[in-house]
């Protein structure tokens with residue numbers, strides 16, 4: 298965040314907060330930040346802060362995003378947006394009421410690679426189609442989308458057992474940390490391809506992070522399915538209703554045996570397939586491999602096509618597979634630069650709309666806020682469903698999780714005391 302902030306016009310890091318004032322001061326000095334605070338609340342009272350980046354553990358996202366909104370600040374909140382969907386709904390309702398941008402920091406989505414994939418599949422730009430409603434898309438080279446697969450695999454050497462990602466009271470878990478990317482990317486690309494509505498979680502299976510915890514997943518796999526009607530697929534002219542049946546599989550792991558982090562997406566349609574490597578951190582190198590199949594009718598059976606020739610009576614058809622390799626770096630800026638750039642532009646647009654009171658500008662601003670709201674509420678809802686399907690509970694905000702643990706400890710102490718009493 299600090300590095301892009303130096304390079305995005307209109308962005309300036311004016312203050313930083315930590316729970317420890319001395320550490321905050323040291324950090325501010327090291328990074329040339331004008332002011333530091335020894336509590337998050339103190340930072341929120343700073344009138345020169347327009348927007349807050351919430352980079353806290355998952356279980357604290359909702360509470361601090363809400364506190365920032367209540368203080369009149371726009372919010373860029375780390376992924377996953379909150380601990381669960383209910384919390385996402387509450388935080389976003391506040392953002393809507395305050396007319397403030399409150400966005401989940403899916404930085405990968407802002408990179409030209411993802412933008413290119415969305416447009417290739419026939420979708421529209423910048424998250425506008427990823428909330429679950431179908432786009433006019435699906436006119437891309439893959440034809441009608443049939444299946445997707447996403448993987449985000451973090452090697453187990455990266456995070457030790459004490460990391461926030463493994464803490465029950467901080468809304469930890471592999472699905473929360475890595476799985477939220479898988480779900481978001483698959484929803485975004487499916488919507489771009491004209492697949493309408495939200496998927497159902499068909500099944501999910503968790504590997505617990507440690508035998509000591511019955512709650513925190515170290516890895517999560519699962520499958521989603523979109524059924525029912527969606528907008529038309531490739532060549533359908535866009536927008537016409539048609540039946541759809543699209544499946545999606547995902548794997549999220551924080552205990553992967555591999556050496557380096559891996560993130561991939563695979564898509565398959567009735568006219569081709571696509572593999573995307575390193576979709577989360579594309580600036581460090583990625584590849585898109587697109588294979589499309591075209592069937593060309595030939596007049597006789599003397600076709601000399603590169604692949605199969607089919608004779609059906611007098612008519613014959615040649616099937617040709619073409620493989621293309623793409624890389625999309627845009628200006629070479631990182632996902633984080635693109636994320637901040639759009640955030641600043643959107644904050645400016647919303648502020649100007651509110652200040653001017655112009656009806657058209659206000660309508661555009663409310664659409665922008667609604668797109669963020671729908672997107673993160675949908676993703677958190679799917680995460681909740683994944684946990685339920687895996688036989689685990691959706692995560693809890695930290696305050697609730699701590700209270701629950703304290704109640705459980707008090708209850709077990711009471712049972713222990715009662716048992717001791719009854720044996721006397």
Ligand SMILES: NC(=O)C1=CN([C@@H]2O[C@H](COP(=O)(O)OP(=O)(O)OC[C@H]3O[C@@H](n4cnc5c(N)ncnc54)[C@H](OP(=O)(O)O)[C@@H]3O)[C@@H](O)[C@H]2O)C=CC1
Nearest residue numbers: 314315316317352353354355357375376377402404461474
């Ligand atoms: N977009 C991206 O590429 C990435 C996103 N993330 C997301 O960012 C968030 C933070 O992850 P990460 O930076 O790895 O986490 P860290 O553990 O490195 O940092 C979390 C910070 O939260 C603060 N904090 C407040 N309360 C607690 C608490 N009870 N326990 C621990 N820390 C606390 C601490 O700051 P202090 O003590 O200074 O107040 C700490 O430095 C996560 O939601 C994660 O999903 C993480 C990495 C990459």
Ligand SMILES: O=C1OC[C@@H](O)[C@H](O)[C@H]1O
Nearest residue numbers: 376451455474475558577
């Ligand atoms: O957001 C993230 O991206 C990179 C991963 O290594 C990390 O676990 C995650 O929090």
